[in-house]
Amino acid sequence: MVKEMNVQQMTEKVLNKEALFILDVRNESDFRDWKIEGENFSYLNVPYFELIDGVDAIVDRLPKDKDIVVVCAKGGSAAFVAEQLAEAGFDNVYTLAGGMQAWSEHLHQTKVYEDDQLKIYQFIRVGKGCLSYMVVSGNEALVVDPLRFVDVYEQAAKQEGVTITHIVDSHLHADHLSGGKELAERTGAAYYLMKSEGAVFDFEPLEQHDTIDFANVHLEVLAVKTPGHTPGSVSFFVNGKWLFSGDTIFVGGLGRPDLGGKVAEWAADLYDTVYEKVAAMADEVIVLPAHYANLDEEINAEGYVGDTLGRIRARNEMMQNKPKDEFIDLVIQSANTETPPNFEDIVAINRGLKTVDGETQRELEIGPNRCALHHTHA
Template sequence: MTTQAQVHGMSAAQLAAKIVRHEPVFILDVRNENDVRDWSIEGNRVELLNIPYFELLDNVEAVLKQVPLDRAVIVVCAKEGSSIFVAEQLAAQGYRDVSYLIGGMKAWSEHLEPVKIADLKDGGALYQFIRIGKGCLSYMIISDGEAAVIDAVRMTDVFERFAAAHGAVITHAIDTHLHADHISGGRQLAEQAGALYWLPPKDAEEVVFPYEKLEGMSEIAVGRSQIRIEPFYSPGHTIGSTSLVVDNQYLLSGDILFVQSIGRPDLAGKADDWVSDLRTTLYERYKRLPQHLIVLPAHFGKAAELGEDGKVCARLGDLYAANPGLNIPDEAEFRMTVTEQLPPQPNSYQEIRQTNMGKLTPTLEQQRDMEIGPNRCAVHDA
């Protein structure tokens, strides 16, 4: 067998499926150390080894003791080219199961993995779309040939194909807030499908396109079975942040509440103004909701938040018992936590906000570059 025949490509979808199923994965990441430290592939059973490409150019034999010979090895780089070269070198040294990530980290950033959350009471179903390389979570409700998509990312073709495969037409696209860490696909999806696009009006003061106002009096139904989506004003991450209660069972919390953390209030430059809103939402508004609601956030920060079945979700009452961000009784300590103990802000977040307002129209390649990097919408240390 030739060396070339021993090396094969692995798609982002194939790798994501392994991670969602919690299969053991060994990754050799050949990007430079700073890039890997900032953003890498994570999973509950992912083992990652970082050896920069330039160290492997002339002498791959020097690192062979660090790379297991008896395991499948997936080589990862930024765009693909370097990983192919390294995979071929490993194959030439006798490694029998070596693959490279097709499209590199750029492809990893864009893959969406659909997971079914549940069937709904009056018919229909709720699905979660995990953008595993970026930490984004989108949702689709399907009922009687209609679909609503919540917090869609810019890869709108994924939602269109999924809806079509389930015999549904997209009638609503909803954003729970004006996003700052990724480019929303909501407006584009609505335009392509002839659907209504919903956005909280308090987040839309600067947008330059028409939209439907997502606020407390709104009534959004999907399908003849009338699956109700009830908006619930919950400011703090943004001034307009609006959660959604679906089927009296599920709380789509946007970027206000996550499984292991809480939303940050600083991405519009108004952290001091919005801290009290964030605390009121988390410590008063949400606490008045039925505690049996299943929280479905718009992001996850760590691979540990992926459940055994691949879902990212938790019961609201359980979060009040275990989520550190919901257990800071001292207001001054809470303020310090959500304003001074934050991770770095998302890459290009100001330009992303401007794009989501309709004020900028970057090319596809520019959009990809703007989004490169991890999810940074949460107060991870809360």
């Protein structure tokens, strides 16, 4: 009998590093571009159209001693193939409910920190590599880089018994749609964004807010050129201990500054960020980025994506005494990677210049995150 695995169960298997066999029946190009990543996962990609008349050609390539999850774009094709496998004698077959569409949209909530002053939660969009946050203190909450699934943050605030009063976006995102504007409209919270990012709706310009304070939270806006891959990227420094770095600094790399056609100019800004502003911060500062490249490598023992600034510096050669001209040359060389799909449409929507329906939102976001410049180790 075919069983169903939901995206939360799949997430637990990823986080627990369990062994799993995935039969992906999407087209080969889609599979190569983007798949469910797991440290102990095995894969077979055979397009659905090759299995319409039966699965005999692949039964010898499938394990009898591991769970098999059949994956497709939305779930229907996988269910058809899984039924055939069950008829062929496999009793360890699952389908992924909702397919890659559901996988792309799932958020996993985990606790970063808690004391009597504040709590920090991280929301991991496992299928997309995006990270967002909620900082809770007193009766209020701040949301950092919210995704478009605003009900998740509303539910988290309800469970904490707090009101969302502040929402910040570290930059105008290029690979996913921000939930900042909608979440602000639904909660009445103040929504902060850099004016230089070009949004056309009402918001609080971060240029006019050096700090944001509520309850026991003191947030410093590092808004003097901390670019990641947009000119108005900022970082948020909370209570002198946590650096919400947006797409400027990742656990395993730096943000890519090439999406605006000014790679050399913005690479120089990125250098100034790393070697002037960030260099002055203590090694003990904990970096909480807006994206990650590889969950297996970047999630820590506490179950969240983040690391101390000292350890990030130690293993990232781009942050280790590079002359400015050499740094810029390396960024230019590294920046010729594939751009986020549909990033021009996504940026236009995030600016408020364009609106699309829910199905179009899903289609625009399909695929992996491509916001990291590189994944470097010393």
